[in-house]
Amino acid sequence: MAMMGWGARPLILDVEADSVQLGRTETELARSFGATFRVRGEVAADDAVHLLEKAHERGERVALVLVDDSLPEDDRAAVLGTARRLHPEAKRLLLVPWGSWADPRVASTILQGMAIGDVHAYALRPWVEGDELFHRSVAEFVHDWSRADPRNKREVVVVADRHSGRGFEVSNLLQRNRIPYAFRERSSEQGQDVLAAAAPKRDGEVVVWMPAIGGVTLVDPTDAEVLSAWGIPTTVPPECSSVDLLVVGAGPAGLAAAVYGASEGLSTLVVERDAIGGQAGTSSLIRNYLGFSRGLSGSELAQRGYQQAWMFGARFVLTPVVESVEPCADGLFRVRVSDGSTVTARAVVLACGVSYRRLGIPSVEAFTGQGVYYGASVTAAHSLTGLTAAVAGGGNSAGQAVLQLARYCPRVHLVVRGRSLDETMSSYLIDAIDGEPAITVHLQTDVTGASGEDRLERLTLTHRTTSESCEIDADGLFVMIGADPQTDWLPAEVARDDRGFVLTGADALPDDGSRPTQPYETSVPGLFAVGDLRCGSLKRVASAVGEGSVVVSQVHLHLAQEAAKR
Template sequence: MKPFLVTVDDDPEVSRAVERDLRRRFAEQYRILRAESGPEALVSLEQLKLRNDTVALFLVDQRMPQMTGVEFLAQAITLFPDAKRILLTAYADTDAAIRAINDAQVDYYLMKPWHPPEERLYPIIDDLLEDWRASFKAPFQGIRVLGHRWSPQTHQIKEFLAKNQLPYQWLDVEKDAEAEQLLQSTHAGNDQLPVVVFPDGSSLIQPTTLQVAEKVGFRMKAEQPLYDLIVIGAGPAGLAAAVYGGSEGLKTVLIEREAPGGQAGMSSRIENYLGFPAGLSGQDLARRALTQAQRFGVEILNPQQAVSLRVAGPARIVTLADGSELSGKTVLITTGVSYRTLDVPGMAELTGAGVYYGAGMTEALASKGEDVFIIGGANSAGQAAVYFASHARQVTMLVRGDSLTATMSHYLIERLKQTPNILVETSVEVAEACGTSRLESLVLQHAKTRDRRRVQAQSLFILIGASPHTDWLGDSVLRDEYGFILSGPDLVRDGCLPSSWPLQRPPYLFETSVPGIFVAGDARHGSIKRVASGVGEGTIAEKMIERYLDGV
């Protein structure tokens, strides 16, 4: 975006003349903003600040009735401190202009009239702009989030933006001077955080993730009356099924309640996925798959949540959280799993304020030079430890078992051993999280002796296994005692199919207890918890869905 040259003069004729001369010389590289009073210009500058635009130079008349040029510049430079400043004066104001060079840090004063501009205006501005460009750094042009590091609401917004791969700039109101200026421009108080400022200059105060999604243009309403395939969940299995469904010409819609990628999307580095010897992040994998799905015409609703599922004749009806309904000939459930919560004193109160579930990559930069604790002994915990080790002073893994060998891949165990600032403590569990407004310490307990000790802690990340995200299904399909969905051969008990199965044929592979409703990925009973297997299951399930549709 082009930087601005701002001219302020209360004489309309002079103001237009200055604007005309500036446009004639500088319009190709700069945008020109003209105002006829200091207060009017300050209102415009606040909008420029909210849009993260840049002002390169102020050209301001000194003698204005509402606000002198020096008074205006004193306020304007708090918003754009790096902008060059020229004071436009009459002969009688020369002494004031000279004082302004010292008092208001004015770079130059220019006598009226300034004609011819080729001799008396342009050379001065050219020199100042060249000096400005030498130290200019282009500002961030995306979404900005203003808030406190220890605010659960702020963390929720940051996580939503990061998971959905929306670039944003985080500004801590306790550390960043720019955050305080922006907060004033949005007319929000410190008790109204977080504030999200968008590139167009608009802002949302204490928004929900749904409000942010609507603002950035995410689609949450279906476009078709009937789909061939409704995929619920955009993890690896759901994304794979959507890609293949779209490529085979099925009218496909993909529903995701948080962000594409599922739990795999939260992995900082997946190093054992076939075809990527250097590894790739879960977000990279999700982004690539999402682009493929969109290329094949898959409709994506995000963030949107399925809350119930029922059969109505040949249609399978999915009810969404906003009360709307989708009709499909088939449904594929790929809702995956959610991390289990840790039910010990203090955890619930401090979640989002030092205690986080999942890899919490949005908090990595904030942990620079600090000690980070991670609960968990599976691959996701190991990957998180390696990632945080590049930022934190020390990463301590708290593992309840005697070793990592039964729960973690060998390559990852070796990586942990080779990383000097990662400490693995086995046979230990967290008994309590302590702190008032944020996490301050942890009480650790030996898993066998029950001996306790307290350690100082600012950040705790919990990755302790998962439960299937299937409660929303109720009794619509059969599940095992843990909530995982039964399908295919797993529906057979004592050589018999469920009494509710209405067809002569047996269920297809990955077909649930209801014909036309399929399951794949981590929510399925007996699944293998690997990214590659999720992709494979989604692919196979889509082929079974094609077979089902051919027989309808």
């Protein structure tokens, strides 16, 4: 495929049967996006398909495809199918007229198209010159495309060999923390251009260049060095050595606790060992979170929460690990952090989630970081473009992962231990998987082996009932088979169940009712647990946010009770 230069304007394609309406939509698109995008309208579906095919042959980028809902079903399917197959990064919108949401046919077309992944959303046709609602709707998708396309210029650029394990880790770190970046293969022309501009002082496996902040260049940096260079604190600042509330973990529950704690006047410090968003941050698309009808990625949701908490005054520290929490006789907590600091807190909220469960198969573990990934965001997996990928797991995270990978990979395997996806996965994801020809689902199957030269090349799959085994090609395996709590570091007086999940409320107290019960308080007064770490939690983003929000009222009650004792 011949590649055009970076400066070539990406295409926005509008396909509508009514030439008058087509002209109006084209005018609105050109008014808003004509300076940086090439806007093209077509009345005939065949012409639109031909244009998409030619764009693919010439290596042109397609940002957005808008298709009129009144086109014949076969024509609509031809345009959307071609866009999905040849330009998987392009956003696909169904254009519908005002008032049509009450029409069962239109509603069915929208819902069916979104369920099987043909369209990302719908947009109302512009009905007046300067239609701001139309502009805003389209602008959101243009922005999403721009941030996702790896060929666009970025504030941070990672240069490494295509299959560099550390290169993937750095890309994943940036992706999960919602830091805009691009990956450039070292041997490519673009990679060499970046190296020439970055001018690293020594050779290394990974070079990170930050042109947006003065051209900072890092060679083989640690995670902390990358985040520090971007301006994210990685050590506890002296002014945070004593706080009202310390939150351990910045997943959805921890972020919610930080937002409500800081907004209600508590000096709040959040310590996160990995990335903002926790496990939810790896989700490529969450479509069932209240208020986001078009869906959003886990990292975007997390970053919104992070910015909100920060604007209320919460302080964040990333990469250090909370090593111990010691309740003291004075009612305070002494919290020891791996950066060598000690924080005194009046209350502590445990929101550190769970750790990804390992497959524990030696031949598979040998390729960790070299094709086998735990807790990785598949949106960072551009290195697998054109290759074969596999996902082990049957939950929503696994479903989101295979759908995301199918945008880049011609074949994706979903390996599921259970008898049916219905047992563990939301129906909207199952429908989308059923409609994606690139995905093959292996039910009642385990990953039992792996092989390759320097990196993963093949997987062995074994049926759980028949014990029959087969070997499949796989250049990448994303493991999402559940998670376990890591609570060994907590003091012995914190009650846990036999799996290590923290008990709260009535479950955590003696039967004699020796002290009042708060639903999210542990067996240690002033120490609370929310989110996936807590025994009995629902393991859903929305419920974690709810727990993190509610726990702050219980923190206030505890602080008031402690103050009354003095």
